[in-house]
Amino acid sequence: MSNKLRYDVIVVGAGPAGLAAATVLAKSGVKVIVIERGRFPGAKNVMGGVFYTDCMKGIVDEFPGKAPVERHVIEERMWLLDDNSHVGITHKNEMFNKEPHNCYTVFRAKLDKWFAGEAEKAGALIINNTVVLEPIVENNKVIGVKTDRPQGDIYANVVIAADGVNSLLSKSLGLRKELKSKDVAIAAKEVIGLNEDIINERFNVKGSEGVTIEITGSFFPGETMGFIYTNKKSVSLGVGMILEDVINSKMNANDLLESMKQHPSIAPLIAGGQTKEFLVHLIPEGGYKEMPKLVMDGFMVVGDAAMMVNSIHREGSNLAITSGRYAAETYLEAAKINDFSENVLKKYIHKLNNSFVIKDLKKYKNLPDLLQKDKRLLQKYPRLLNQAAFELLTVNGIPKKEKEKMIWKTAKKEIGISNMIKDLIKIWRSVK
Amino acid sequence: MEECKMRLEDKLYLNGYKIDEIGGSHLHIKDPDVCKTCELKQCLYICACKVYELDENTDKIVINYDACVECGTCRIACDNIDWKYPRGGFGIAYKFG
Ligand SMILES: Cc1cc2nc3c(=O)[nH]c(=O)nc-3n(C[C@H](O)[C@H](O)[C@H](O)COP(=O)(O)OP(=O)(O)OC[C@H]3O[C@@H](n4cnc5c(N)ncnc54)[C@H](O)[C@@H]3O)c2cc1C
Numbered sequence: 153m154s155n156k157l158r159y160d161v162i163v164v165g166a167g168p169a170g171l172a173a174a175t176v177l178a179k180s181g182v183k184v185i186v187i188e189r190g191r192f193p194g195a196k197n198v199m200g201g202v203f204y205t206d207c208m209k210g211i212v213d214e215f216p217g218k219a220p221v222e223r224h225v226i227e228e229r230m231w232l233l234d235d236n237s238h239v240g241i242t243h244k245n246e247m248f249n250k251e252p253h254n255c256y257t258v259f260r261a262k263l264d265k266w267f268a269g270e271a272e273k274a275g276a277l278i279i280n281n282t283v284v285l286e287p288i289v290e291n292n293k294v295i296g297v298k299t300d301r302p303q304g305d306i307y308a309n310v311v312i313a314a315d316g317v318n319s320l321l322s323k324s325l326g327l328r329k330e331l332k333s334k335d336v337a338i339a340a341k342e343v344i345g346l347n348e349d350i351i352n353e354r355f356n357v358k359g360s361e362g363v364t365i366e367i368t369g370s371f372f373p374g375e376t377m378g379f380i381y382t383n384k385k386s387v388s389l390g391v392g393m394i395l396e397d398v399i400n401s402k403m404n405a406n407d408l409l410e411s412m413k414q415h416p417s418i419a420p421l422i423a424g425g426q427t428k429e430f431l432v433h434l435i436p437e438g439g440y441k442e443m444p445k446l447v448m449d450g451f452m453v454v455g456d457a458a459m460m461v462n463s464i465h466r467e468g469s470n471l472a473i474t475s476g477r478y479a480a481e482t483y484l485e486a487a488k489i490n491d492f493s494e495n496v497l498k499k500y501i502h503k504l505n506n507s508f509v510i511k512d513l514k515k516y517k518n519l520p521d522l523l524q525k526d527k528r529l530l531q532k533y534p535r536l537l538n539q540a541a542f543e544l545l546t547v548n549g550i551p552k553k554e555k556e557k558m559i560w561k562t563a564k565k566e567i568g569i570s571n572m573i574k575d576l577i578k579i580w581r582s583v584k
Numbered sequence: 585m586e587e588c589k590m591r592l593e594d595k596l597y598l599n600g601y602k603i604d605e606i607g608g609s610h611l612h613i614k615d616p617d618v619c620k621t622c623e624l625k626q627c628l629y630i631c632a633c634k635v636y637e638l639d640e641n642t643d644k645i646v647i648n649y650d651a652c653v654e655c656g657t658c659r660i661a662c663d664n665i666d667w668k669y670p671r672g673g674f675g676i677a678y679k680f681g
Contacts, residue, residue: 189669191602195677196654261681281673300672318656320669331660338657340632342595343680386680399626399661406632410589429680430595432632432655 159185159277161483162297162308164284164321166193168469169455170314171267172211172476178274180484185306186268186276187299189283194264197316198341198433199469200379200388202364203258207470211477212270215252220262222383223362224253227355231417233369233378234538238417249361257362257381257388259343286324287311293449293493294325309492312452312479314472317434319444319457327453328444333399334524335438337377337463339392340405342413344425348385354421355382366466367391369534371415373401375523376530377463378412380421387422389413392435394524405432437463440510440517447497452479462512464519464583471509478503518582528575532566592634596651604674609649611635611658612666619645619664630661652676 161177163170166188177184190196202225208215227244248254268278288296288305296307313321317336322328355363367378374397381388391408398404403411412418436442436459443459446452454460455472462471482500486492504510523529540559544552563572604610613619620643627636633651636658638644653676659667669675 189672191673191677194681196675197681198678199681259680261678264681283669283672318659330663333660336657336660338630338632338655395630395657395660398630398657399624402629404630404632406592406595409632414589427590427595427598429598429678431599431678431681432653432657434655434657434660 157306159183159306159308160487161185161310161312162187162306163312163314164297165314165316165457166190166268166278166280167197167264167314167316167455167472168267169457169472169476170312171264171271172473173312173314173454173480174276174278175211175267175271175274176477176480177483178271178276180480181275182483182487184276185308186271186278187282187284187297187306188268188278188280190280192261192265192280193268193278194261197260197264198339198431199258199260200341200381200390200466201258201260201469202255202381202466203263204255204467204470205252206254207473211473212267216256219266221256221258223257223357223360224248225255225257225364226357226361227363229363229365231365231367231369232534232537233367233371233415233417234535235371236416237538237542238367238369239534239537239541257364257383259383284315284321287321287451289325294451297321308450309487310450310452310483310497312454312476312483313457314454314476315457317436317456319453322444322453322457325448325451327446327448331436332438332442333395335436335442335459335520336395337375337392337435337437338395338398338405339390339433339435340409341388341390341431341433342409342427343383343386343388343429343431344422345386345428346422346425350424351382351385351387357382360384367412367418368530370531370538371412372408372530373397373403376408378408379466380418386428387425389418389422390431394437396524406430435463435468436461437520439463439520440513441520443513446501446504447494449494449497450492452482452497452500454479460509460513462516464516465512467512471513474507474509475504478507516583522578522582526575526578528567528571529579536563536566596633599653600677600679601650602674602677603650604671607671607674609647610668610670610675611647611649611652613645613647614664614666616644622664626661627658627665630657632657
């Protein structure tokens with residue numbers, strides 16, 4: 153027994169969720185080890201990515217400080233893309249230039265490495281190059297993990313699963329079933345190098361100001377979300393589609409990405425750019441209804457492993473970090489009474505329930521089903537809007553009243569009035 | 585416009601991989617006979633890195649594991665794939681992420 157490798161807490165995965173948990177625990181003097189399968193934290197990790205400042209409160213002081221962030225976002229655009237056009241809305245606000253900045257574009261391979269450094273400074277031990285193979289369970293209680301290192305069994309009071317969307321760990325414990333193809337999006341992204349001045353000119357910004365564009369619509373064959381984010385000397389361009397739609401449309405994420413790059417609204421923004429990296433990653437999109445069981449004796453699940461992504465708002469890393477912090481705080485409370493049973497660890501769920509994490513996920517709990525079942529919403533409406541805009545803006549001697557009539561006629565033919573009313577009610581019900 | 589599309593091989597070439605020459609593939613087909621009667625053969629087109637290919641001569645699925653970025657798509661789309669992570673430290677290592 154005595155030469156067993158033992159820690160207070162084992163964190164599996166050095167993404168934002170795991171590193172937030174480890175930093176909070178280490179700061180309170182807990183002996184915590186983080187096990188990461190990549191060569192360094194971030195090596196396997198991908199996001200768009202927009203990173204929100206607020207979630208770092210109480211974890212890392214004065215974020216971003218020396219953290220490797222790219223640009224602070226001052227303008228957000230939302231586009232509904234049709235074959236040769238888009239309709240969009242934009243919000244640009246000088247208030248977003250005020251510090252602390254609301255959010256930054258980031259690269260995860262750099263950010264996670266930096267975050268791991270902060271966790272180490274606080275006293276956590278980060279072990280890279282190591283895969284956690286399975287949990288060690290005794291009397292239905294998780295007491296450690298097996299790794300792919302020789303003599304690689306490690307023991308602890310609590311194991312925190314921060315192992316991301318595939319979370320083989322929580323699956324092997326039966327806390328969730330296998331992911332379904334309707335509950336994950338597969339996203340591909342390119343980092344496209346461009347001169348800083350060109351980016352500033354094309355996106356109408358200066359200094360470290362940045363722009364984000366979220367893109368969906370009838371240009372894509374299924375439930376799809378694309379994005380363009382400005383970095384200092386590159387733009388991140390990516391697109392993700394629900395896996396079920398990939399299977400049905402036979403267009404994979406790279407096919408989508410290539411066709412998106414050719415779109416007349418997008419091509420000029422990246423013209424002359426040099427692709428520097430090609431990335432692919434899953435996004436858990438099942439929402440509140442598909443969340444796994446979050447705790448059992450000696451075990452808590454955080455971040456993507458727990459399906460905590462609010463995809464309609466492009467938020468994931470902040471939910472991951474907040475859940476990691478709550479898991480750590482729950483451990484600290486449990487350690488006071490030296491009881492790590494499910495009954496005590498349940499406090500983690502209460503903390504989540506009282507926070508934006510579960511409140512937001514609950515708010516949109518019907519949206520994944522709605523968007524998946526009702527193809528009209530992301531296909532027919534964007535097309536109709538683009539057609540209507542084109543019709544109204546084209547000056548060709550036809551009176552506006554007649555144009556409106558034509559638009560209504562198309563809308564009635566394509567969708568139908570009763571369907572439109574039903575859709576409005578359904579949308580309102582799913583987001584109220 | 586077709587000719588401006590970037591080839592997938594060229595994209596994958598940009599990425600930093602550490603290939604596990606000793607351990608070999610982390611991906612395996614559980615039962616090759618199942619593939620023979622699989623009508624959809626979704627593995628051939630869902631993977632953004634084209635890890636799965638059909639060998640026309642043998643009619644068998646070939647796995648280019650060295651192109652895999654470990655996203656897990658094939659694991660969810662097909663239950664005839666035995667999917668593991670590469671050994672610690674091997675596989676993709678993104679520079680940007
Ligand atoms: C294309 C894309 C765009 C996105 N855009 C945004 C955005 O703009 N803003 C935003 O907030 N969120 C965004 N997200 C979501 C966000 O990336 C995730 O919600 C967030 O990364 C979740 O953090 P995590 O720590 O839970 O998981 P991850 O970041 O996935 O970390 C999991 C870690 O565990 C490790 N690991 C897994 N299994 C094992 C094992 N068995 N042994 C050892 N280590 C293991 C992995 O290597 C990894 O380091 C995006 C996601 C994608 C894919």
